[in-house]
Amino acid sequence: VIDIRKLYGQTGKFTYDPGFLSTASCSSSITYIDGDKGELLYRGYPIEQLAVNCDFMDICYLILNGDLPDSKEKLAFDDLITHHTMVNEQMHFFMRGFRRDAHPMAVLTGLVGAMSAFYHDSTDITDEHSRHVSAIRMIAKMPTLVAMAYKYSQGQPFIYPQNNLSYTGNFLRMMFATPCEDYVVNPVVERALDRIFILHADHEQNASTSTVRLCGSSGTNPFAAIAAGVACLWGPAHGGANEACLNMLEEIQAKGGMSYVGQFMEQVKDKNSGVRLMGFGHRVYKNYDPRAKLMQQTCKEVLASLGLENDPLFKLAMEVERIALEDQYFVDRKLYPNVDFYSGIVQRAIGVPTALFTAIFALARTVGWIAQWNEMISDPEYKIGRPRQLFVGSTARDVKR
Numbered sequence: 001v002i003d004i005r006k007l008y009g010q011t012g013k014f015t016y017d018p019g020f021l022s023t024a025s026c027s028s029s030i031t032y033i034d035g036d037k038g039e040l041l042y043r044g045y046p047i048e049q050l051a052v053n054c055d056f057m058d059i060c061y062l063i064l065n066g067d068l069p070d071s072k073e074k075l076a077f078d079d080l081i082t083h084h085t086m087v088n089e090q091m092h093f094f095m096r097g098f099r100r101d102a103h104p105m106a107v108l109t110g111l112v113g114a115m116s117a118f119y120h121d122s123t124d125i126t127d128e129h130s131r132h133v134s135a136i137r138m139i140a141k142m143p144t145l146v147a148m149a150y151k152y153s154q155g156q157p158f159i160y161p162q163n164n165l166s167y168t169g170n171f172l173r174m175m176f177a178t179p180c181e182d183y184v185v186n187p188v189v190e191r192a193l194d195r196i197f198i199l200h201a202d203h204e205q206n207a208s209t210s211t212v213r214l215c216g217s218s219g220t221n222p223f224a225a226i227a228a229g230v231a232c233l234w235g236p237a238h239g240g241a242n243e244a245c246l247n248m249l250e251e252i253q254a255k256g257g258m259s260y261v262g263q264f265m266e267q268v269k270d271k272n273s274g275v276r277l278m279g280f281g282h283r284v285y286k287n288y289d290p291r292a293k294l295m296q297q298t299c300k301e302v303l304a305s306l307g308l309e310n311d312p313l314f315k316l317a318m319e320v321e322r323i324a325l326e327d328q329y330f331v332d333r334k335l336y337p338n339v340d341f342y343s344g345i346v347q348r349a350i351g352v353p354t355a356l357f358t359a360i361f362a363l364a365r366t367v368g369w370i371a372q373w374n375e376m377i378s379d380p381e382y383k384i385g386r387p388r389q390l391f392v393g394s395t396a397r398d399v400k401r
């Protein structure tokens with residue numbers, strides 16, 4: 001706590017807490033994390049039970065509405081989402097302005113930001129129905145936008161949504177089908193990707209969610225606030241970690257694989273090297289990321305089902321994990337694999353290009369962002385976010401010319 005009376009005659013006290021290590025920015029009833037126990041609950045339900053018993057649409061309903069749907073509510077919700085999967089045709093033309101070699105997250109940030117230009121009839125944040133329509137639009141259209149970004153990067157025609165498929169099956173089809181041949185959704189792949197969506201759906205006040213809240217606190221529309229969240233997620237310390245993790249494994253592989261991994265881990269321990277072990281460590285989980293355990297299981301299932309058990313990158317990942325769990329440097333700092341350590345391997349196995357990993361994370365996190373934004377906006381007492389600063393620059397001085 002800093003007494004600011006000494007600074008420029010201001011009165012009162014404020015906390016100086018870089019990185020918000022111990023500052024709660026809001027109250028929320030959506031997601032609970034106990035970092036010491038490695039516990040994650042969505043609306044009170046343990047992630048381990050949700051991952052096994054629910055699909056992503058159940059999770060979206062739960063996060064938005066506070067409880068799991070019964071069968072009638074589930075059907076109605078599926079139907080609602082399904083009927084909003086198309087995007088305005090003009091968005092295709094908007095997208096054509098991007099370079100084809102642009103990073104998918106650059107394209108996605110632009111596309112989500114542009115949603116407020118195409119769907120301005122649901123940007124009245126004071127109207128509950130309007131907020132609901134925006135939430136449904138965001139969740140339903142995000143897979144279409146991510147798949148469009150992918151197809152565009154490949155120079156392939158966009159594939160329109162097919163509404164008799166599941167949310168995840170539809171996304172896989174929009175990504176991998178071509179107009180020339182039928183595409184059959186592989187149920188193992190569909191389930192694995194659905195689990196990735198479930199595990200990434202919300203994670204309380206992480207950097208991108210806090211960004212959505214801060215941006216939304218000015219009263220801007222939800223599409224603009226979520227575009228800010230997408231931009232924040234892109235960074236390698238956050239959602240970009242899954243891409244960075246796979247790049248790291250590929251680099252170790254290229255430099256000698258198993259025979260080089262020990263040397264690489266020594267580099268990580270040398271602070272001057274600037275090398276971090278991507279996919280390891282977490283601001284809140286100081287025991288184990290419960291999502292990583294579930295993802296590791298999915299990873300094994302997918303590799304076995306696709307006949308990739310001997311995949312050298314997966315073996316390398318296991319070796320990195322083994323060394324980290326035994327080495328005192330990592331043990332002392334409580335550095336465990338996080339969810340992104342395994343999600344990248346799963347996505348690579350199912351054919352998702354590395355550059356698209358973070359966009360898929362954004363797709364899954366959209367429900368969390370929109371629910372957190374709505375929770376904030378619905379509170380009649382919410383205030384614009386306006387952090388204080390600890391000023392360390394020059395005191396007042398005169399211009400001398």
Ligand code: ACO
Nearest residue numbers: 236237238239241268276277278279280281282283333338
């Ligand atoms: N590799 C090597 N050392 C690390 C790592 C890492 N990945 N993460 C933390 N450390 C070390 C730090 O050097 C520091 O050591 P010191 O005490 O000797 O100075 C100590 O562990 C604490 O590190 P902080 O940076 O203070 O931890 P913080 O909680 O701020 O960082 C973060 C969390 C950003 C996730 C960090 O662990 C990291 O950069 N990990 C790699 C990126 C990553 O995987 N991000 C995904 C997060 S999960 C998600 O977004 C879904």
